[in-house]
Structures are given as C-alpha cells and as structure tokens.
Amino acid sequence: MxxxxxxxxxxxxxxxxxxxxxxxxxxxxxxxxxxxxxxxxxxxxxxxxxxxxxxxxxxxxxxxxxxxxxxxxxxxxxxxxxxxxxxxxxxxxxxxxxxxxxxxxxxxxxxxxxxxxxxxxxxxxxxxxxxxxxxxxxxxxxxxxxxxxxxxxxxxxxxxxxxxxxxxxxxxxxxxxxxxxxxxxxxxxxxxxxxxxxxxxxxxxxxxxxxxxxxxxxxxxxxxxxxxxxxxxxxxxxFVGEPAINLLPGTADGAGGVRLSDSVRVPVPHRIAAGRAVVLGIRPEDVCLDDTGARARVAAHEPLLESGIATLSLDGVAEPLVVVTGPEVRLDRDDTVRITADPQHIHVFDAQTGDALR
Known part of the structure; x- marks a missing residue:
C-alpha cells in the first residue's frame, strides 16, 4: 500500500x-x-x-x-x-x-x-x-x-x-x-x-x-x-443530497432566529447579528410534520411507497419547501399541515459569500 x-x-x-x-x-x-x-x-x-x-x-x-x-x-x-x-x-x-x-x-x-x-x-x-x-x-x-x-x-x-x-x-x-x-x-x-x-x-x-x-x-x-x-x-x-437541500433566504433577527417572511421565523443554532442577510439550508428529511409547528400549504405530494416527497408553501415565502414524509402519509393539494425542524440540523450561510456560518 x-x-x-x-x-x-x-x-x-x-x-x-x-x-x-x-x-x-x-x-x-x-x-x-x-x-x-x-x-x-x-x-x-x-x-x-x-x-x-x-x-x-x-x-x-x-x-x-x-x-x-x-x-x-x-x-x-x-x-x-x-x-x-x-x-x-x-x-x-x-x-x-x-x-x-x-x-x-x-x-x-x-x-x-x-x-x-x-x-x-x-x-x-x-x-x-x-x-x-x-x-x-x-x-x-x-x-x-x-x-x-x-x-x-x-x-x-x-x-x-x-x-x-x-x-x-x-x-x-x-x-x-x-x-x-x-x-x-x-x-x-x-x-x-x-x-x-x-x-x-x-x-x-x-x-x-x-x-x-x-x-x-x-x-x-x-x-x-x-x-x-x-x-x-x-x-x-x-450539490450533495437527494432530494436537494431547501435553500431559503432570510434575515437574522439577532435573537437566535431568522425571518423568512413577516409571519415565518425559524430558530437557528446560534445568534447572528440582526439584519444580516443569510440563507437557511434545511434538508428535506430534517423537516417533520408536527401539530405544533408552523403552518404550511401542500402544493404537491408524491407517495413513493418507502417514503413520500411533499412540496409545501410557507406564508410569504417565495421558495417552496420540500419535505420527506413517512410511507403512511397521504396528502392532497391545498391541505394544511404544520411542520417543525430541529435547529441543530439547520445550516446557515452568508447570503453574499455563500460560506457556512458556524
């Protein structure tokens, strides 16, 4: 060798x-x-x-x-x-x-x-x-x-x-x-x-x-x-990940969260200076359907037997959110669901440089 x-x-x-x-x-x-x-x-x-x-x-x-x-x-x-x-x-x-x-x-x-x-x-x-x-x-x-x-x-x-x-x-x-x-x-x-x-x-x-x-x-x-x-x-x-990671632009609020729109705030792993433009990266498998989470509307759902892929729309957010669902989940277009994501699994990138913020 x-x-x-x-x-x-x-x-x-x-x-x-x-x-x-x-x-x-x-x-x-x-x-x-x-x-x-x-x-x-x-x-x-x-x-x-x-x-x-x-x-x-x-x-x-x-x-x-x-x-x-x-x-x-x-x-x-x-x-x-x-x-x-x-x-x-x-x-x-x-x-x-x-x-x-x-x-x-x-x-x-x-x-x-x-x-x-x-x-x-x-x-x-x-x-x-x-x-x-x-x-x-x-x-x-x-x-x-x-x-x-x-x-x-x-x-x-x-x-x-x-x-x-x-x-x-x-x-x-x-x-x-x-x-x-x-x-x-x-x-x-x-x-x-x-x-x-x-x-x-x-x-x-x-x-x-x-x-x-x-x-x-x-x-x-x-x-x-x-x-x-x-x-x-x-x-x-x-480049790495299938389905591809969700990339959502937002603005840090300085209190451990990022605003994606007036009505959608996402907790992140660390504090970022208020007003800083960032991009959140959330992998589809790290989003969970949860009755206590943020409200989202179903745009499409593909049942794939072993799992499913749902495309969701968040209030005021232009980019769709792709979510991997369990095999038992069945969703129809325009259904309303609630979702959560573990802050420790959310990636934060600088909007200008594209570099990860640790």
Whole structure:
C-alpha cells in the first residue's frame, strides 16, 4: 500500500489567440495508504483533468505529485505504478478477455507466458469473471465490461488505482451491483485509489473521503458524513443530497432566529447579528410534520411507497419547501399541515459569500 500526495497541483490550458483556462487550481490533498478518495463535482470542474495528471496523461503546469513519498511528475505514464479503469472501458475488440487482461503484462515484458496465464486466471477468479475469459468484449454486458476494465487495471498490482466515472454507463440495477463489488474489491486489494464521479450516491457510498470540486478548486474535503452534515458553503450543500437541500433566504433577527417572511421565523443554532442577510439550508428529511409547528400549504405530494416527497408553501415565502414524509402519509393539494425542524440540523450561510456560518 502506498501514500499519494498532490501538492499545489495546477493545470492551465493555453492556445494561440485564446485566453488561458485554469482547469485545475492549486489542489492540495494527501491520501493515506489504502484510502479511497472521491473527486465529486459537475462536468468541467477539473476532476478528470486531475486524474489524467496523476496518470501521466496530461502535463502538469505547476505543483507536484508524490507516490510513496517520491515525485512522479517527470516520469512518463508507463513508468508510474498506476492502474486506470477508464470511463469507456478501452477494451481491445479483437482480443479475448484473457488476452485483454494479459496484454499489458506482455507489452511491458518481464513476465513469461506461464506467469501471465497464472496472473490472468488469479485475477479473473478474484473479480468473478473466470467464465468470460474466452469471450470477446462485443458479447459482454456493460457491467461485465466494467469488471474486465477493473481487472485489467488491478492485474499490474499498481501502487495507485484511478477510477474515471466507472459506473456511468450502467443502468440502475447494474450500478448498484457493480458499486458493491467495486467497494469489496478495493477494500480487499488495499489499493490507494481515486474515484472521479459526478454521482453523489456513488461518492458517498464508496469513498473514505470526498473532495467536492468546482471550477478547478476543492470546495470542501472531508468524510461523507462531514460533507453531508456540515457543508462548507452553499455550493456543497446544494450539490450533495437527494432530494436537494431547501435553500431559503432570510434575515437574522439577532435573537437566535431568522425571518423568512413577516409571519415565518425559524430558530437557528446560534445568534447572528440582526439584519444580516443569510440563507437557511434545511434538508428535506430534517423537516417533520408536527401539530405544533408552523403552518404550511401542500402544493404537491408524491407517495413513493418507502417514503413520500411533499412540496409545501410557507406564508410569504417565495421558495417552496420540500419535505420527506413517512410511507403512511397521504396528502392532497391545498391541505394544511404544520411542520417543525430541529435547529441543530439547520445550516446557515452568508447570503453574499455563500460560506457556512458556524
């Protein structure tokens, strides 16, 4: 197992007659041996560019990449002990699965045919694809192709494993199954790994820590629980969570509350200077239907068997409030309900900067 460190890592694209584009801006992250870090963010945020720089597929504009304490920035991709599972699988169509797995070992040399066959068989059994070794990629499902791509990355016994949107082409059922397999394989192998994804569920379920990225910068780095329960700013709060967090603008009253309208006041965890413009973040699952709470009108209710999602309207508040309800709840449009929220589960953000107020 090997540590991985990114030190002030930057990537700037330049072109004739075009303004420079900063794709990655001073990324600083250290991964422990065996840790899986999720790079989570929307398309174009710099996560795949970061992955490609680590793999040696993109030149580095500035900063350093250290594997096991040694810089690899000057090394070509083939000399870095890194395995990559690409988003598009990148399997060789004319070759059997066994030949796909053994191709890299044969190309690099140092392994005889018998050793390659042994390692291919061992890896196939470990990943659960032994029955596929004589098949060709065209006859495989998306989930099977993904397992083959992962096996090919692991067969090199790399110091670092890079996973680029590994589940993006799978349907919902395949994604759930492959995600569980991927987590088991990474834990069993003990590889230090980076997972690039725009899927929050994927990151929250697989990663030991998550770096939420936006415009080439890390907005917050922490455990899944820290990212979800203590978002650093409005972007992180809004990006992570399904259904999405409720974001309600208001004004602090200086007495431990925030006014959302003349008739709606929400208690918050700490006092904020009177008159300060803030945004309250309330997750839908943290709102409870309660006979003693504030009055709200039902705009819509979706019963989803295991739970429900209600969209409510608060008096004088323009933004709707989304609430997760119990499976037994049935609401009709224009029904009146009362709601409460635990102040300790309410997030407060500065309206100008978007930063969380602690």
């Amino acid at each position: 090997t540590e991985l460190a990114l030190r002030a890592l930057r990537k700037t694209y330049t072109g004739r007659g075009r303004a420079a584009v900063e794709a990655v801006r001073s990324i600083d992250v250290e991964l422990r041996s065996g840790e899986l870090l999720g790079l989570l963010g929307p398309s174009g945020c710099g996560k795949s560019t970061t992955l490609r720089m680590i793999a040696g597929l993109e030149t580095v504009t500035g900063g350093d990449i250290l594997i096991g304490g040694s810089s690899v920035v000057a090394l070509p991709a083939r000399q870095r002990s890194i395995g990559v599972a690409f988003e598009n699988y990148a399997l060789y169509p004319p070759l059997t699965i066994a030949e796909n797995l053994g191709f890299g070992l044969a190309a690099r040399g140092g392994c005889g045919r018998a050793e390659i066959r042994r390692r291919v068989a061992e890896m196939a059994e470990r990943i659960g694809i032994t029955e596929l070794l004589d098949a060709r990629p065209a006859g495989l499902s998306s989930g099977q192709k993904q397992r083959v791509a992962l096996a090919r990355a692991l067969i090199r016994v790399p110091d670092v494993l890079l996973l680029d949107e590994p589940l993006s082409h799978l349907d919902a059922a395949q994604r759930d199954t492959t995600r569980r397999e991927l987590k088991r394989i990474q834990r069993d192998s003990g590889h230090t790994a980076i997972l690039v994804t725009h899927d929050q569920e994927e990151a929250l379920s697989l990663a030991d820590r998550i770096a939420v990225m936006r415009d080439g910068e890390i907005q917050q780095l922490g455990t899944p629980e820290e990212i979800y329960d203590c978002p650093a700013n409005l972007f992180v709060a809004d």
